[in-house]
Amino acid sequence: MLAKLFKHELKATSKVLVPVFLIAFIFTIVNRIILGFDIFHGVFTFIPALTLVGYVVSLIAVVVVTFVVLIIRFYKNLTSEEGYLMFTLPAKVSQLINSKLLAALLWTVLSFLAVILSLLVMYLRLNDFASIIDALQRGWTEINRAFGAKTILFIIDVIIMAILSIISNILSIYVSIAIGQLFHGHRLLASFGAYIGINIALQMFLVIATAVTGLLLPENINDTALLPTIIFPCIIVFYIFLNLLYYWVTNYLFSYKLNLE
Amino acid sequence: MNAILECNALSKRFSNINALSNVNLTLERGRIIGLLGPNGSGKTTFIKLINGLLVPSEGTILIDGKKPGADTKKIVSYLPDKTFLPEWMRISDTLEFYKDFYEDFDLNKATDMLKRLQLDPKRKLKSLSKGTKEKVQLILVMSRQADLYCLDEPIGGVDPAARDYILNTIITNYNENATVLISTHLIADIEKVLDEVIFIKDGQITLHSSVDDIRMKEGKSVDALFREVFKC
Numbered sequence: 001m002l003a004k005l006f007k008h009e010l011k012a013t014s015k016v017l018v019p020v021f022l023i024a025f026i027f028t029i030v031n032r033i034i035l036g037f038d039i040f041h042g043v044f045t046f047i048p049a050l051t052l053v054g055y056v057v058s059l060i061a062v063v064v065v066t067f068v069v070l071i072i073r074f075y076k077n078l079t080s081e082e083g084y085l086m087f088t089l090p091a092k093v094s095q096l097i098n099s100k101l102l103a104a105l106l107w108t109v110l111s112f113l114a115v116i117l118s119l120l121v122m123y124l125r126l127n128d129f130a131s132i133i134d135a136l137q138r139g140w141t142e143i144n145r146a147f148g149a150k151t152i153l154f155i156i157d158v159i160i161m162a163i164l165s166i167i168s169n170i171l172s173i174y175v176s177i178a179i180g181q182l183f184h185g186h187r188l189l190a191s192f193g194a195y196i197g198i199n200i201a202l203q204m205f206l207v208i209a210t211a212v213t214g215l216l217l218p219e220n221i222n223d224t225a226l227l228p229t230i231i232f233p234c235i236i237v238f239y240i241f242l243n244l245l246y247y248w249v250t251n252y253l254f255s256y257k258l259n260l261e
Numbered sequence: 262m263n264a265i266l267e268c269n270a271l272s273k274r275f276s277n278i279n280a281l282s283n284v285n286l287t288l289e290r291g292r293i294i295g296l297l298g299p300n301g302s303g304k305t306t307f308i309k310l311i312n313g314l315l316v317p318s319e320g321t322i323l324i325d326g327k328k329p330g331a332d333t334k335k336i337v338s339y340l341p342d343k344t345f346l347p348e349w350m351r352i353s354d355t356l357e358f359y360k361d362f363y364e365d366f367d368l369n370k371a372t373d374m375l376k377r378l379q380l381d382p383k384r385k386l387k388s389l390s391k392g393t394k395e396k397v398q399l400i401l402v403m404s405r406q407a408d409l410y411c412l413d414e415p416i417g418g419v420d421p422a423a424r425d426y427i428l429n430t431i432i433t434n435y436n437e438n439a440t441v442l443i444s445t446h447l448i449a450d451i452e453k454v455l456d457e458v459i460f461i462k463d464g465q466i467t468l469h470s471s472v473d474d475i476r477m478k479e480g481k482s483v484d485a486l487f488r489e490v491f492k493c
Contacts, residue, residue, distance in 0.1 A: 001331075004361050015349060077347070084345035088312050089362050090334040256316050261343075 001091045005099035013073055013103055020065045021114055024058040028118040031055045035122075055122070059115055066111040070104045071173055075191070079181040083260045093255045097174065097247070104170045105163075150228045157232035164239035171246035172198055178253040187261075202242075263326035265290050265409050265440045266311065270320035273306055273464075280306040281464045283320070290408070291437050293454055295483070296444040298461035299491050304444040305342060307461070308411045311442075312339045325408060335364070338407035342414040342444075344394045346386055352397055353382040359401050371404035374430065392419045399427055403434040410441040416450060428454055448484045458483055460490060 034040070034048045077086055078096065086096060124132075147154045176198060180191025266288040273281040281303045288294060296304050309315040310322055313329035324333040346355050352375065359366045375382060378396060386394060395418050402410065412431070416424045432454050435441055445451055458475065460468035467490065472483055479486055 008358065008361070012347070012349075081341075081343040081345045082347050084314070084339075084341040084343055085347075087314055088334055088337075088339050090331045091362075092331050258314055260314060 002095050002098055005089075005091060005095055006102055009073075009099045009103040010106075012077070013069060013107060016069050017066060017107060020058075020061055021110075024055075024062045024114060024118060027051065027055040027058040028121050032122055059118060062111050062114050066107050070107060070170070071177075074100055074104075074174060075177050075188070078254065079177060079187065080261060083258070087254070087258060087260070094251050097250060097254070101167070101170060101174070105166060108166050108170070146224045147228060148225070150225055154228040154232075157228050157236065160236055161232060161239065164236060164243065168239055168243050168246065171243055171250065172202075175246045175250045175253075178250045181259050182253065182257055184259075262290070263323075264288060265325060266442075267323045267326075268320065269322075271310065271317055271322050272319040273303075273310060273315060274318045279464050281310070284464075284466055286459070286466060286469060288409075288440055288442070290440055292456045293432065293435075293441045293443070294457040294459060295448070295451060295455045296442055296459050296461060297446065297448055297483070297487055298444075299446060302461045303464040304461060305413055306464075308339070308413050308442070308444060311409075311411055312337060336408040338363075338402045338405040338410045340398060340402040340410075340412045340415055342417065344391065344398070346394065346398060346401075348387045349385070351383055351385050352380060355386070355397065355401060356382065359404070363405055365406040366401075367404050367406060370434070371400055374400045374404065378426070392423065395419055396423065396427070399430065403430055406436060406439075408439050410435060410439065412441065412443045414445055415443060416445060416447055421450075424450055448487050449482075452483045455483070460487070462491065 031048075031051050034051055040047045076082055077100075087093070089096075143154065144151050173195065176195035177191045179194035180187045180189075183190040264287045266286070268284045268286040271281060271284040271286075272279065284307070296307065298304050306315065310317060311324065311329065313334065322329065325336060327333050350358070356368060356371055359371070360368050372382070375397075378400075380393070380397065386397070389397065395415075399412075399415060402412070410431075415431070416427055419427065428451060431441060431443070443451060443455075452472070455472050457471050458468070459466060475481070475483055475486055481489075
């Protein structure tokens with residue numbers, strides 16, 4: 001069931017997102033060619049300037065449109081009249097959420113990769129490779145010097161934190177929409193309100209938590225090994241807890257307090 | 262075999278308003294049943310409870326002996342009183358969607374019905390009128406081989422000629438072990454196809470009887486009885 005839901009989720013989102021990615025791809029290629037040949041002179045220099053603007057806008061669009069499309073899809077598909085279709089499928093509510101979460105995670109990661117790849121294609125020259133490899137090597141040595149045997153752990157921690165933070169961004173929007181749909185009018189506004197409320201609460205909690213840990217910990221900690229072994233794992237545990245909370249509330253509200261228009 | 266639907270002391274409240282109160286009801290298999298009541302009497306609430314879109318405040322509701330959930334949704338075919346299909350889809354996309362998610366969906370049957378109504382599967386839902394969308398939805402819902410069909414106001418938005426077609430579709434497209442529950446306040450139009458009627462008023466079931474009994478005992482049509490019972 002999850003596979004089917006995921007397939008239809010991809011189908012629905014691809015309709016808008018594939019063209020957006022494609023436009024960015026075309027702008028990348030066109031600009032690369034124009035930059036490479038330097039054929040426009042005199043009054044025609046406006047052409048590369050124009051295509052460059054188009055390129056920048058298309059890259060921003062990849063990130064922004066992906067984000068917006070994913071939110072609209074969730075909102076419309078589950079809380080508008082389409083909800084009558086989705087919530088009467090022979091699926092569990094959790095499967096509906098999972099399929100959307102997976103698709104959103106995939107598209108978010110793809111949009112970041114697309115931007116990085118496009119920038120590489122756009123600005124990379126053959127002789128840049130050496131300096132990039134050099135920079136990567138220097139970075140690696142630096143990390144190694146700082147963390148020694150804990151380097152691998154450091155990198156794994158960072159990757160896990162990155163994924164968990166993307167998930168938490170997505171789930172915080174889902175839970176806001178699930179709260180917003182409880183209201184009878186101004187559901188979108190209520191969702192925004194819930195989102196802002198959740199983030200204020202989260203910020204306050206983090207400020208207090210940081211202050212408390214600051215007080216409890218001995219001063220002048222300089223041991224960088226604490227980062228991968230204690231501090232990052234604490235952040236990871238916090239993110240897991242936060243995500244489970246978001247997920248549980250979303251699942252509960254859609255299961256027991258569904259309020260379709 | 263379990264009754265297709267069983268309600269015990271079923272109640273649903275929305276912030277102190279009783280949308281349904283203390284409903285005790287058993288629906289047998291193989292019937293066409295009219296759920297009749299004025300606007301706001303609790304018809305849609307009842308149907309939403311059957312389909313798991315709402316959760317009871319008190320009491321229980323069982324479909325084929327099970328609480329509403331993924332399993333019961335496999336055997337219940339539901340037509341909401343809304344246009345619920347995503348607008349960007351083509352008619353053919355909706356067929357594929359139903360085929361993917363419902364094992365009991367008969368694609369050939371749906372294709373035939375579309376052809377008979379001269380609906381082009383390539384058309385986007387966005388381009389269809391409200392009445393045409395309702396026809397597409399009805400075709401999807403009736404192309405399933407379900408045990409229970411819940412049709413919420415299936416004839417509300419279409420012209421009288423289409424009404425006849427829709428009613429005809431309903432009575433010719435369910436198997437004899439299936440039950441069809443039709444909610445409406447347009448009684449005269451559907452009276453001739455009903456085996457049983459349920460009258461619902463202010464969230465309470467005031468009558469559950471076979472149509473023949475009403476005609477024999479009361480000596481009047483369901484429509485006439487309805488007008489009498491729900492006189493304003």
